[in-house]
Amino acid sequence: MSSSTKLINNCPNDSTFDLPPLSLDSEGIAHDFKHYYVHTFGRDRDCLSAYYPYRALATTLRDRLMERWKTTRQAYDETGCKRAYYLSLEFLMGRALSNATFNLDLDEAVARGLHTLGLELEELASIEPDPGLGNGGLGRLAACFLDSCATLQLPVRGYGLRYEYGMFRQIIENGAQVEEPDHWMREGNPWEIERPEFTQRIQFGGRTETHRDPSGRILVSWVDSHDVLAVPYDIPVPGYRNDTVNTLRLWKAAATDEFDLDEFNAGSYTESVAQKNDAEHITMVLYPNDASENGKELRLRQQYFLASASIKDVLRDWIRLHGPDFSRFADLNCFQLNDTHPAVSVAELMRQLMDEHHLEWKDAWDITRRTMAYTNHTLLPEALERWPVRLFRQLLPRILEIIFEINARFLAEVALRWPGDLDRQRRMSLIEEGYDPQVRMAYLAIVGSFSVNGVAALHSQLLVEGLFRDFNELWPEKFNNKTNGVTPRRWLAMCNPGLRDLLDETIGTGWGRDLEQLSRLAPYAEDSAFRTRWHEIKQANKARLAEQISALCGVEFPLEAMFDVQVKRIHEYKRQLLNVLHVVHLYNRIKRGDTANWTPRSVLIGGKAAPGYVMAKQIIKLINNVAHVVNMDPATAGLLRVAFVPDYRVSLMEVIAPGTDLSEQISTAGKEASGTGNMKFMMNGAVTIGTLDGANIEIREQVGEDHFFLFGLTAAGVESMRGHYDPNAIIASDRALMDVMNLLESGHFNQFETGAFDSVILSIRNPHDPWMTAADFRSYVEAQERAAAAYRDREHWLRMSILNTAHSGHFSSDRTIAEYNRDIWHLETVAPKSAA
């Protein structure tokens, strides 16, 4: 055992280390800031780097979180409360400094303290790199959920991986995406606390051995494995002005200090040491695929590493507090699996309970089935995880045995319920048979859980009607819906200070923890003085966004234009291509002189494509080429601007959402599970143009159909059109679409890049186009015309904008988390002793 993991036997009692509460006023903050800047980081007035002032402020704030963190932990231990664990391969947290300042209610004190030193809070906050430990919506949801759990004072801990390299940085070169590695921790991470004393040992490879103990019980051991250490790093998650600080625990992979003796004796000392690298590779990089699996062995290693380390950590904590008696474990613990990425947890909990804590199968299975809950995030077939049985056998031999046993017992249950229905047994098996048999991770998650939820009403309904139909017939009580939400702290109060102040002044400050109170705004939609103030705030936010776009893209967005925005991962199902077709249509109208009653527009598109997703990358290139042609053409001046913003990420969205007029949510119906970008825009007063997909449906219900621009096929319409979809006939019968296709096919946007967009164009004309882009074009253009007309009537638009914010209360992640707790977790709230 290394010195850092050695424990002190006679731990002093807690009061030994009691300290007086830290000062929360500007003098105290300025004092601590100077202390860290000068004494800890050794900088002075000659330091040129802005990083050290940031770092000194982060450390000053972290201290204030630290005392609340301790009292929160102690409150959870002392009450012996039930706890939940959010297991996720992704946490897209965004910047921590402004969040900590805001949630601690220190904005004014920090700003004043810094002013005395000639520094600006906003400037220091913008130094912080975005920790991009997630791809998109799924990872950002995990972050919003942690914020809400801390705000609601629920004992929930996040478990994830501490990737050395997060989501790649996107550069646009000659219109095309180029990926650059994101070494986000290069200068250190002031928000994490390493806890080597809680290191766990994780097994890979090897084989299993069966033997009997003296009482005749069969025991299995996993031997000859290649072990990797999991070292936890804790990140504080502050609640909103309530003294609760929860924990996000991220695991880093580290080599054990053991050498392969055979190699060592053979004189391969350097090779043996070099092998240590392999272990550390596990948490080196986040896989940059959103909504598609890639089947790489290292990814399965990451999944098991998270599952095994987190469960060991929970069981260690259980034994510390309750001793080695697991009879009440299921009453006091719950694991929420964020998609199937951590689904191997089902088998791993079984393994640890049986092989390491000597429970019988039936007791271990009872505990597993009462503690695991699974959230599904997608219906897309390419995203459904399946791992080859042979990979499991090689990497996780003991886990495979357990999965086989779970499956055998499960199929016996299916046979009892539907005697003789072999087809159903084959359909429901955890193992997909074939040349290369596969483990179906979603089925493992369902069989091992007591709750399975989708993330919006339509998505949950489609799950039980389609993908999980057999399972719903067997266990209807397991299936439920939890419509996603976003935290109103980051996505309204922090990112839109102008609107926050107006809301506080108009309806009081209660909306920060009870977002339904925004409905009190609705009557103000009829108050013209209020509308004027609303307009001024929106225009100021547009100015801030336009400045960013000018700096990042070199494109000027006039402030009178409607800001029409689509930012999200680039994927065919999200249909950025449909957006481009509309832009080309507008360009064509301008060139034809069809500009009577024109509404000036500035179209902004942003998002990353998975590095191996060729079609998505071509769509990025097309957007950039169209933007170039449109922006260069003098005929478009004052009428149309187009920009692709590089490196879309959380901190950019914090500028984009407040400055948006029209929110593009245009996925093929039935494909977007929920969406959360749609909710951020709505909160900030953007009006949505969208299909009946995911949470758009609920957004429209909340705000009312008159304040939402609806278009397109329904999910049922999309399905019934399959088999006789004829895009070429649609194009031939629609003059506007024909013109757009002619412009694309003539090479107008790729003059010196012959063939660059051939496959994109072909996909539109393909009768098997799963996204049915051509089918929705006409209806989309008409909805865009309604939006443009509505925008020209400023007072009308402002009413709609106000009503969107007023009816966005339902989309607070506080509401979502309250539902998870009411229906799945059943946790009590626990308030720590006040720190002050």
Ligand SMILES: *Cc1c(COP(=O)(O)O)cnc(C)c1O
């Ligand atoms: C909210 C958010 C997303 C999810 O956007 P959708 O439109 O729901 O796909 C993705 N990335 C970032 C950075 C976000 O903030």
